[in-house]
Amino acid sequence: MKKLALVALTLCALLPGAARGQDKAADAAAQQNARGTALIKEGKFEEAAAELQKAAEASPKSAVIQSNLAYAYDKQGRIEEAVAAYRKALELDPKNVTVRNNLANLYSKQGLYDDATRELEDVVQRDPDNTTAKANLENALKGKQHKDLAASATQGADAKPKDPQAAYNAARVYARMGDADQALAWLNKALDLGYDQFDYLSLDPSLVSLKKDPRFLKLLEERRPAR
Numbered sequence: 076m077k078k079l080a081l082v083a084l085t086l087c088a089l090l091p092g093a094a095r096g097q098d099k100a101a102d103a104a105a106q107q108n109a110r111g112t113a114l115i116k117e118g119k120f121e122e123a124a125a126e127l128q129k130a131a132e133a134s135p136k137s138a139v140i141q142s143n144l145a146y147a148y149d150k151q152g153r154i155e156e157a158v159a160a161y162r163k164a165l166e167l168d169p170k171n172v173t174v175r176n177n178l179a180n181l182y183s184k185q186g187l188y189d190d191a192t193r194e195l196e197d198v199v200q201r202d203p204d205n206t207t208a209k210a211n212l213e214n215a216l217k218g219k220q221h222k223d224l225a226a227s228a229t230q231g232a233d234a235k236p237k238d239p240q241a242a243y244n245a246a247r248v249y250a251r252m253g254d255a256d257q258a259l260a261w262l263n264k265a266l267d268l269g270y271d272q273f274d275y276l277s278l279d280p281s282l283v284s285l286k287k288d289p290r291f292l293k294l295l296e297e298r299r300p301a302r
Contacts, residue, residue, distance in 0.1 A: 100133045111124075111127035115146065120150040124153075145157045161174055186222060239268035242265035249261060255284065262276070262294065266298055273298070
């Protein structure tokens, strides 16, 4: 499924500041956090995560460090570890709307729209003027709706495995969602099952997102019935 675009303004935003303390461990954590954030800005995410892991061990009660560590994980594609770090940050600072928004965005990346919606509704309740959270909430709700539609279409096609129209309907749903891979897979299946309204493929408004896809153009050329 094509991922919905999320508002980038607070997507895994770095929290400013550093862990400060009076003892040597806290001072070391502050320095490691500073080095980690500097490495993030340089795009050196693996090195940044290593520094921030040390900082988190030295200062386990710092929400700032946990959030920065989550960001470094996310930039490496280590989503589950990023989610865990953001959750830890929220345990330490439950009122932090930026961290909660970032966690919600990761849930949306995973297709966990119910979890994303829950977190974003909490942000909006805490900060009613947060336009970024409102936009992300709207996207999460749309993502959930698309996911439900796709599940329904797939279930309908699976219930009628030899029905070309059911497969074609699934292709149309995925095309409207912008998921070209699934749309084309179901479209080919519909044709394999004998879907015979071939000329309508280039006219169907539900397939408009496919019209510039080379694979769709190839399908129209190669699978056109002989006259």
